[in-house]
Amino acid sequence: MSCSLLGGCGPQGNREIKNLKTYSTAAERFEGAHVLCPGCAHSIIVREILNATNDNLVVGASTGCLEVCTAIYPHTSWDCSWIHIGFENGSTAIAGAEAANKALRRKGRISADTPEPKFVAFGGDGSTYDIGFQWISGCCDRGHNMMYVCLDNEVYANTGGQASGSTPIGASATTAPAGSDSYGMKQNKKDMLSIMASNGASYVAQVAPNKWKDMVKKIQKGFNTDGFVYINAMSACTTEWKFPMHQTIEVSDLATDSLVFPLYEIINGRELNITYRPKNIVPVRDYLGAQPRFKHLFKPEYEYLLEEWQKRVDAQWVYLQKREEARV
Ligand SMILES: Cc1ncc(C[n+]2csc(CCOP(=O)(O)OP(=O)(O)O)c2C)c(N)n1
Ligand code: SF4
Numbered sequence: 044m045s046c047s048l049l050g051g052c053g054p055q056g057n058r059e060i061k062n063l064k065t066y067s068t069a070a071e072r073f074e075g076a077h078v079l080c081p082g083c084a085h086s087i088i089v090r091e092i093l094n095a096t097n098d099n100l101v102v103g104a105s106t107g108c109l110e111v112c113t114a115i116y117p118h119t120s121w122d123c124s125w126i127h128i129g130f131e132n133g134s135t136a137i138a139g140a141e142a143a144n145k146a147l148r149r150k151g152r153i154s155a156d157t158p159e160p161k162f163v164a165f166g167g168d169g170s171t172y173d174i175g176f177q178w179i180s181g182c183c184d185r186g187h188n189m190m191y192v193c194l195d196n197e198v199y200a201n202t203g204g205q206a207s208g209s210t211p212i213g214a215s216a217t218t219a220p221a222g223s224d225s226y227g228m229k230q231n232k233k234d235m236l237s238i239m240a241s242n243g244a245s246y247v248a249q250v251a252p253n254k255w256k257d258m259v260k261k262i263q264k265g266f267n268t269d270g271f272v273y274i275n276a277m278s279a280c281t282t283e284w285k286f287p288m289h290q291t292i293e294v295s296d297l298a299t300d301s302l303v304f305p306l307y308e309i310i311n312g313r314e315l316n317i318t319y320r321p322k323n324i325v326p327v328r329d330y331l332g333a334q335p336r337f338k339h340l341f342k343p344e345y346e347y348l349l350e351e352w353q354k355r356v357d358a359q360w361v362y363l364q365k366r367e368e369a370r371v
């Protein structure tokens with residue numbers, strides 16, 4: 044099915060989800076012919092997001108694995124309006140398209156009965172937490188009616204695994220390598236969800252590809268929200284996290300069940316809702332142990348770092364629960 048900015052793609056609004064198989068294999072907007080690594084979570088997330096709506100889409104992708112691997116001229120995986128733009132300004136390209144749509148409607152050059160499309164920008168964590176940060180913040184300040192999705196694999200994957208503002212403490216990355224004198228990354232990751240919530244985003248949520256129903260609910264909520272929406276999508280990277288390619292969903296389960304990536308949403312900067320409470324919370328060391336980027340932390344001299352990791356995750360979970368209760 045082909046979509047255009049001007050409409051004509053069938054029933055609009057939320058897509059009815061029958062079951063995982065039909066949902067995850069529907070490929071009208073994003074097709075399988077790409078060269079992302081086998082097991083890459085980026086493509087799972089993109090399909091889960093695009094399949095959440097029947098509305099026409101205007102999609103942007105900043106430079107990074109997603110863009111490079113899905114649009115190799117003359118081929119493309121995208122069967123919707125799609126813009127590739129620089130590493131830093133995927134957000135503003137989509138904000139510009141959103142503003143143009145408004146202006147053209149005001150001038151009557153797009154008729155009022157043409158269905159409104161949804162505007163979505165994808166960027167990696169390098170693009171989001173670091174180099175495109177101020178542009179995203181500006182789009183949020185101006186209240187553009189758009190969704191920004193960070194595909195958060197905690198590293199500059201497309202250029203060989205450099206550390207970003209999202210790389211967590213103790214991970215080995217090419218610019219923060221673990222070795223005889225170092226345990227790798229020294230700082231902890233930036234809290235983009237809190238930053239975007241206090242920046243004034245109408246809706247902020249963390250999602251993960253293994254919790255697809257939770258993802259769909261949040262994406263549909265985001266699409267039905269007026270104003271700027273920020274989605275942080277945990278995206279396990281087989282190449283840079285160095286786990287076997289068939290373990291993407293297992294590693295994602297460990298991420299959400301250890302609460303290293305808790306799933307929650309923040310509405311209008313205030314109302315925080317936890318959307319997934321694992322029945323059995325697994326130790327953080329099980330999550331770290333599944334990824335060779337953390338393997339050096341299991342040496343006796345770094346036992347204290349594993350303990351600090353667990354304490355930090357526990358404290359964050361307590362904080363999220365208190366904020367949920369307090370509604371502030
Ligand atoms: C201004 C600019 N700086 C650097 C680059 C080189 N570059 C291309 S992709 C990339 C890494 C992207 O990392 P991230 O945004 O985390 O996406 P990922 O590949 O991890 O999905 C870099 C540094 C560029 N294209 N443009
Ligand atoms: S390097 Fe990582 S993010 Fe990039 S295509 Fe491979 S698995 Fe996906």
Ligand SMILES: [Mg+2]
Binds near residue numbers: 167168196197198200
């Ligand atoms: Mg990345």
